[in-house]
Amino acid sequence: MEYKEAKDRFIGTWGSLGTLWGINKAMAQIQALLFISTKPLCMEDIMEELKISRGNTSMNLRQLMDWGIVTKVLISGERKEFFSTEKDVQELARIIAKERSRREIKPVIKVLKEVSSIKDDGSEKTKELIKQTKALHNLTQDADAMINKLMDQKQNWLTKSVFKLLK
Amino acid sequence: MEYKEAKDRFIGTWGSLGTLWGINKAMAQIQALLFISTKPLCMEDIMEELKISRGNTSMNLRQLMDWGIVTKVLISGERKEFFSTEKDVQELARIIAKERSRREIKPVIKVLKEVSSIKDDGSEKTKELIKQTKALHNLTQDADAMINKLMDQKQNWLTKSVFKLLK
DNA sequence: ATAAACTTTCAGTAATTATTGAAAGTTTAA
DNA sequence: TTAAACTTTCAATAATTACTGAAAGTTTAT
The missing domain is CATH 1.10.10.10 (Winged helix-like DNA-binding domain superfamily/Winged helix DNA-binding domain)
Structure with missing residues (x-):
């Protein structure tokens, strides 16, 4: 080629x-x-x-x-x-992750929080809505926080140590 | 609401x-x-x-x-x-991550590998293409591998320990 | 101030992607 | 085997999104 x-x-x-x-x-x-x-x-x-x-x-x-x-x-x-x-891939990834988080993930987290906070009227369907959106809220928030932290690390050596942990 | x-x-x-x-x-x-x-x-x-x-x-x-x-x-x-x-968010996330990796990330990694492996004809522009696509290839591959490993962990306790590491 | 060199905006158009609805296909019960 | 109950397919159409090109806007040099 x-x-x-x-x-x-x-x-x-x-x-x-x-x-x-x-x-x-x-x-x-x-x-x-x-x-x-x-x-x-x-x-x-x-x-x-x-x-x-x-x-x-x-x-x-x-x-x-x-x-x-x-x-x-x-x-x-x-x-x-x-x-x-930007020519440095690490920095490029950091910028993209930050922007996506800000533009797309954060607003969704906000809605999930609101929806999962409605008053429990005791009905089965309301309980299910609250339970499921709460679970989604926690997951999304954790994932978002983690990606942001990961990306903030300047060096790649960190990735290696995370890898080891995940063996 | x-x-x-x-x-x-x-x-x-x-x-x-x-x-x-x-x-x-x-x-x-x-x-x-x-x-x-x-x-x-x-x-x-x-x-x-x-x-x-x-x-x-x-x-x-x-x-x-x-x-x-x-x-x-x-x-x-x-x-x-x-x-x-699927009602379990953890499992849902795992499935989605796996599928996206397979459908979208893996093919891109393949192209990046091919492009970054072209013969170095000595010209500056070829050197730059190789250098930059190689960097992108490494980053994409690492990120993909990491997400897959993270998602494979059944429990959430792992996330906590990764968080600690990232303090 | 003028005009050349350049950039931005945006209404119109093109390209792409999603959706419909009706016909064709499949399964099940009797 | 027939027909009712149900699902899938797909050509036509609608909705969305991207792109063009020319006019308007901006900057700089003289």
């Missing part, structure tokens, strides 16, 4: 993976492109490489910046803006 | 959460409904409760069964089929 094919395969795969962690294809592809680029890219570069429109590129870059994954880079002597992405 | 409102809120929230962990709204809603039901439900029950068509109900129940989250239940004296979902 040559460079070109490998690159396209990576961008394509990352793009379709994007949809599953809640961001759209173009957004994931732009990030992928920047991730393997040796230097910051401008809008023209991205449009041309991914064959997408100016508007699409602009909007998705904006979103990536909102997530905190992509930053503007000023290149002296150049008028236009350049973009680059 | 009364039972009815709480139930609707739970089903609605779970449904929209569904889209983000890769299953569609109806599928997630059916699962939510079964999850808080005190007894197995038949197709009519589900259709009526969620206001969705027979075809939709049938197809999504099928998918839920493919995932291994929902099972058919035979009720003696009844001709039609009834359905119920």
